[in-house]
Amino acid sequence: GQSLEQPSEVTAVEGAIVQINCTYQTSGFYGLSWYQQHDGGAPTFLSYNGLDGLEETGRFSSFLSRSDSYGYLLLQELQMKDSASYFCAVRDDRRAGSYQLTFGKGTKLSVIP
């Protein structure tokens, strides 16, 4: 079967660093994406790792270890506007040619002053 695990909630202080972990089990794995969704808003693409290692985009970084079936999203210099839900999503080809995204249950990040 297919499964993704990420913490349901995380709280962090403004200006701090927070790491959101994601472990997955799937067949035909291609890569791991991260999306942000504010309450009442649409998911927004943040980052993608198709290969092992670290990808950096401004204050956000994402890491993937294919051998460990594990990835994380790192948010630095937290701002109040970072309060949102963060979803990891595996891109897999478990049905040949599908290349579809399957989302984890999401991590609600609360940034406090």
Next chain:
Amino acid sequence: DTEVTQTPKHLVMGMTNKKSLKCEQHMGHRAMYWYKQKAKKPPELMFVYSYEKLSINESVPSRFSPECPNSSLLNLHLHALQPEDSALYLCASSQTQRGTSYEQYFGPGTRLTVT
């Protein structure tokens, strides 16, 4: 223009009604998606269109009927829905399905209530 638009924003319909949700993008993307999202849950894939052809149907009940009239438009026709179908329906697009499905652009969604 990196925008995906969806209409209507809100929809209330009875179980005997027929309605349609509309989605439009002008980014030249050739893959378009319908997702269903319940409160505090992740988006769940319903359908994928690739180059205007239905590529994936995630065993969605036939009361949901997708249509892709052209490369910019995606519709979701609704008929005889059940109260449990009440949810946020999200449309998304990506440049292609095979190459870039990892980076999807989402519309704001249609919040559907079935009474």
